Amino acid sequence: MKFRTVLFDFDGTLANTLPLTIYGMQEAFQKFDGRLFDKEGIVMMFGPTEDGMIAKNFRHRENIQEAIDFYYQFYENRHHDYVEDNADILKLLRELKEYDVKIGVITGKSRRAYLLSEKALGFEGLFESVITGDDVSRPKPDPEGIIKTLKKFGAAPESSIYIGDSNNDILAGKAAGIQTAAVQWLPVSQSNSFPAKPDYYWTKVHEFMDWLKAEKAL
Template sequence: MKYKAILFDFDGTLADTLPICFYSFQKVFAAYDQRTLTDQDIVAMFGPSEIGIIQQNLRCKDRVHEAIDDYYLHYEREHDRYVSSNQEILELINLIHHKGISTGIVTGKARKSYDISVKHLFPGDLFKISITGDDVVDPKPHPEGIIKAMNLLGCLPEETLFVGDSQADIEAGIRARVKTAGVNWLDNSHGSEFSIKPDYQFSSISDFICELNREVRNS
């Protein structure tokens, strides 16, 4: 089967953005709640977009909107300090396009932070479509975002591969009935163990490229 579309999660899969997310949340919760959060404290809040995380977890409810604005201020101002462009990832996306396969993003990030990171890391119009946390009612592991992406690209589940680094990514892909690839090829991914096994698992981008070439040859 030659894939018509490969969909990617963003944070921890295509971009090593978890450090800037941790930093920005830690600054906000320290400033507004006087709380010192660890990286794992923040991971435990993941699911909703950044806006949802702050709305649900900030104790200082009368300053939520101000806190959200500050989150994005920290996120953009310190982005280049915490996040570097990855040449291997750029080459991978260009290779996929060269093979005539569409690419898309399905991420829990809010549109604003996604746009900031894409501007810094992925110059040009690399991704045909993007579904962010602002575009869905139900975040991953619900399959809504993947299904929306397939509909926009005109692809069937059997023509689609979803690539992600978290258990929620793999579960969402399975529920959308697409093939799934679990990856831990960046320094700050969600981990290498998946309680629900993906169809493929990769710890390096080169291994993913080898499998992609094999699939194309055999299609």
């Protein structure tokens, strides 16, 4: 079996933007809502996009838009301080494209945040589809974003795989009827275990491409 469609989660899978997101949120809540949150407090808000996190949790409703704009300015200005470039990820994505594999992203991030990261990390032009949290009504583990991408690509489920670092990613991929891979190849992963039982598991970026070539799956 050859994989013709490879879909990726973003945070914790292609880039480690979680520390930047957390710190930016801490700054926005302190500056515009007068509240201090530790890391766990911010993580508890995860689910909606960054705009949704602020809108849902702010007490000072009149400051919401100003806080959102502040957050994205902080995210852009401090990206290189918190998010490392990853040559192995770039090599993997470019190599998949050389084999004419369609690659896409399904992420809970807002499109505004994703585009800032895409530019900062040199990912522009690599993905043929990007589904963000702004493009779905139901976040993962619902398979809505994956199913939208498969339809866009005209992809066969049996030749498609979704790769992510959280158990919700695996649940979403399985619900979409495609193969799944759990990865812990970046310094921070969203899940420590995967009770959803992914089909594959890799801890090094090169292991995925090595496996594809060994199995003649390209």
